[in-house]
Amino acid sequence: DTGVSQDPRHKITKRGQNVTFRCDPISEHNRLYWYRQTLGQGPEFLTYFQNEAQLEKSRLLSDRFSAERPKGSFSTLEIQRTEQGDSAMYLCASSLELLNTEAFFGQGTRLTVV
């Protein structure tokens, strides 16, 4: 297993366009998380799944954002009608459903909205 994989690594889009990112977690991990990181900040939680169920969503996840994990394996994060403020690094992580375990992060997708 090569770890958490995110695609694409970089995305430049015009304001108002829709974008979709994909995350493939570590295969045996049933929890999958999305975070967003902007310059000078730590990662901010967006949402997470246990298998295909979305267990928690942050207030940061506005109506323009939607995340899915339809078969409990890979996940997609879609941003509709992108705004310049959406420019950030979008990080995906996965973990086992355990006490005192760690989340493993992918390399992220860098989104630039022009």
Added chain:
Amino acid sequence: DQQVKQNSPSLSVQEGRISILNCDYTNSMFDYFLWYKKYPAEGPTFLISISSIKDKNEDGRFTVFLNKSAKHLSLHIVPSQPGDSAVYFCAASGYRGSTLGRLYFGRGTQLTVWP
């Protein structure tokens, strides 16, 4: 509201010396704490963690100390090496008895280890 705070945005240490990175938290319900290291253009990499039932955890050159009464933790790196130069994030999770969920991150400390 920042529940995990790293008040030092940067730290510069000479190779071979000790690096001490600090982190404070406000939510007494947190019971699991993690440190991540991040290089530019990469995702965070897990470094070391500590449960609230312990006050110290050691892994090679890395030791994390937890002071629950002060809601403070620190990461010690001894000896520091140039390859340790990165941004270090403190993160907190959990409510007692719960499995890993969302992580609350600090803003990070840029560590620079010079020869």
